[in-house]
Amino acid sequence: MNRAVPLPGPFEHFYLEEYPRVVKLAYALSGSRMAAEDIAQEAFLRAYRDWERVGSYAHQAAWVRRVAANLATSGLRRRLVEARALARLAARREPALDPLAAENADFWRAVRALPSRQAQAVALYYLEDLSIQQTARVLDCAEGTVRAHLAKARRTLARRLQLDAEEEP
Amino acid sequence: MTLDARARAAAQAIDRSATRLDPVAGLDDLVRRRRRRPVGKAAIAVATATMVAVVALVGIRGLQPPATVTQPPGSLGRVTATIPVGFGPAEVLVSEGAVWVAAGQGTVSRADQGTVARIDPATGTETGAVGAGPAPRLAAGFGSIWAANNDPSGISVSRIDPGTGQVTATIPISVTAPAVKPTQLAVGAGSVWVIASNTTANQLLRIDPATNQAAPVSTVGEFMGSGIAVAGGLVWLSGRDDQLVSQLLRVNPATNRIANPLPADGDGALAVGGGSLWQAGVATQTIYRLDPKSGRKLAEIPLGVVPQHLSAGDGSLWVGSPSGRVTRIDLATNTVTGTFQVAGSAPAAAAGYGSVWIADTTNAALLRIQPG
Numbered sequence: 001m002n003r004a005v006p007l008p009g010p011f012e013h014f015y016l017e018e019y020p021r022v023v024k025l026a027y028a029l030s031g032s033r034m035a036a037e038d039i040a041q042e043a044f045l046r047a048y049r050d051w052e053r054v055g056s057y058a059h060q061a062a063w064v065r066r067v068a069a070n071l072a073t074s075g076l077r078r079r080l081v082e083a084r085a086l087a088r089l090a091a092r093r094e095p096a097l098d099p100l101a102a103e104n105a106d107f108w109r110a111v112r113a114l115p116s117r118q119a120q121a122v123a124l125y126y127l128e129d130l131s132i133q134q135t136a137r138v139l140d141c142a143e144g145t146v147r148a149h150l151a152k153a154r155r156t157l158a159r160r161l162q163l164d165a166e167e168e169p
Numbered sequence: 170m171t172l173d174a175r176a177r178a179a180a181q182a183i184d185r186s187a188t189r190l191d192p193v194a195g196l197d198d199l200v201r202r203r204r205r206r207p208v209g210k211a212a213i214a215v216a217t218a219t220m221v222a223v224v225a226l227v228g229i230r231g232l233q234p235p236a237t238v239t240q241p242p243g244s245l246g247r248v249t250a251t252i253p254v255g256f257g258p259a260e261v262l263v264s265e266g267a268v269w270v271a272a273g274q275g276t277v278s279r280a281d282q283g284t285v286a287r288i289d290p291a292t293g294t295e296t297g298a299v300g301a302g303p304a305p306r307l308a309a310g311f312g313s314i315w316a317a318n319n320d321p322s323g324i325s326v327s328r329i330d331p332g333t334g335q336v337t338a339t340i341p342i343s344v345t346a347p348a349v350k351p352t353q354l355a356v357g358a359g360s361v362w363v364i365a366s367n368t369t370a371n372q373l374l375r376i377d378p379a380t381n382q383a384a385p386v387s388t389v390g391e392f393m394g395s396g397i398a399v400a401g402g403l404v405w406l407s408g409r410d411d412q413l414v415s416q417l418l419r420v421n422p423a424t425n426r427i428a429n430p431l432p433a434d435g436d437g438a439l440a441v442g443g444g445s446l447w448q449a450g451v452a453t454q455t456i457y458r459l460d461p462k463s464g465r466k467l468a469e470i471p472l473g474v475v476p477q478h479l480s481a482g483d484g485s486l487w488v489g490s491p492s493g494r495v496t497r498i499d500l501a502t503n504t505v506t507g508t509f510q511v512a513g514s515a516p517a518a519a520a521g522y523g524s525v526w527i528a529d530t531t532n533a534a535l536l537r538i539q540p541g
Contacts, residue, residue, distance in 0.1 A: 097187055154172055164172065
């Protein structure tokens with residue numbers, strides 16, 4: 001790549017740093033290789049549009065994750081999948097993400113079947129390896145709420161996947 | 170098998186699935202995909218945003234001629250020189266016989282190639298440059314220029330000899346996660362003070378200029394550290410607490426102890442001048458003048474634009490803004506006495522040697538303004 005694309009403030013540096021992680025989060029929560037990049041881009045586009053405010057604070061990473069997580073678990077996801085699939089068909093482009101093995105795909109499918117806040121908490125906790133405090137910051141809720149979401153999610157997942165939920169977060 | 174083990178395996182699988190992910194291509198896609206949305210109510214809104222993004226991403230340098238500098242009523246003066254300094258000038262500092270410009274912010278191909286350039290104010294020409302990470306920050310003190318390098322591979326502070334323009338020491342700054350924010354710098358109370366930011370917390374460190382060694386002082390909140398300054402014998406940090414409430418922190422440099430936070434109206438950059446501490450209010454688009462010992466508000470000056478960078482010099486406070494407006498505030502009267510507008514972003518401005526020096530991102534230049 002030999003491009004030099006000026007962007008306002010440190011947005012570009014932030015984008016390059018965070019984009020892969022936000023795509024992965026979107027992949028886990030949407031289950032769609034096609035929609036994940038679109039969701040991440042939507043989140044970054046929103047950050048860009050509000051960059052005078054978002055970029056002035058030190059919490060861009062939490063902010064963009066919150067947006068992406070909400071998009072991935074909302075009705076917009078379905079519309080994005082449809083729009084994106086059409087676009088990819090037209091462009092004959094393959095998504096950059098690889099499909100998951102059946103066992104791992106089953107796990108994330110079970111996560112996505114959870115209530116959305118529980119699913120978001122699980123993805124942030126396990127995929128992003130965030131602490132309870134950091135997860136609470138992304139979800140904009142109390143740490144106790146995150147603990148409750150995780151506890152319920154773990155019980156449900158263990159039951160559905162027939163796993164031992166012995167380790168408590 | 171435990172749930173935790175299964176979850177971690179599934180998380181690693183997601184990680185492994187993204188080896189072909191290309192953030193730079195994603196940047197292009199961000200523009201291209203938005204243009205393909207079907208026309209509808211939502212599409213119109215997205216298209217509007219896309220147009221903004223397109224202009225910012227490719228139009229400014231690639232599709233349009235360089236934007237011209239305008240001088241609205243109340244202009245600071247006239248442009249007497251446009252000095253090329255490379256992509257993304259982000260910081261301007263007038264000190265030690267030169268004008269120092271840090272560039273390299275907001276570029277893809279030069280993401281790891283920031284520079285600190287030395288400009289001779291007599292000739293308006295560059296007389297040397299050293300490499301730095303992207304979006305370096307600058308401060309002067311102890312006979313040196315200090316540049317905080319926010320390099321993705323690791324944050325460091327470069328100590329530059331102002332006479333030779335060469336780096337005399339590179340001081341590593343340890344942080345616990347990849348940095349996403351430029352570090353902030355301030356000099357005073359016998360030390361160079363550094364805020365190293367990462368995704369979840371910020372760390373305050375101090376460098377001993379005698380040994381060039383950095384030592385941690387304290388971890389501060391994720392949203393704390395938008396500004397740092399040394400005034401009234403204290404180190405001041407500006408930002409927000411974990412509930413996003415604006416506040417100021419005071420550090421006693423003798424003990425490294427942080428006093429109870431002070432509520433604040435502002436949340437952004439800090440500067441010292443005219444015997445006061447000055448704080449930018451990003452959300453309020455206002456500048457606050459504060460007592461440097463108590464933090465008590467002495468005056469507030471509405472700007473109408475987001476203040477990004479503050480510096481004091483020649484009896485004024487100079488405010489750079491992502492909106493492209495540079496504002497001059499008289500330190501004696503707390504009033505706006507001049508403005509200057511560039512077409513793109515003006516992330517920094519400073520005064521010295523009878524001129525005002527403005528970082529102009531659109532033209533990748535340092536503008537020299539002769540006050541009128």
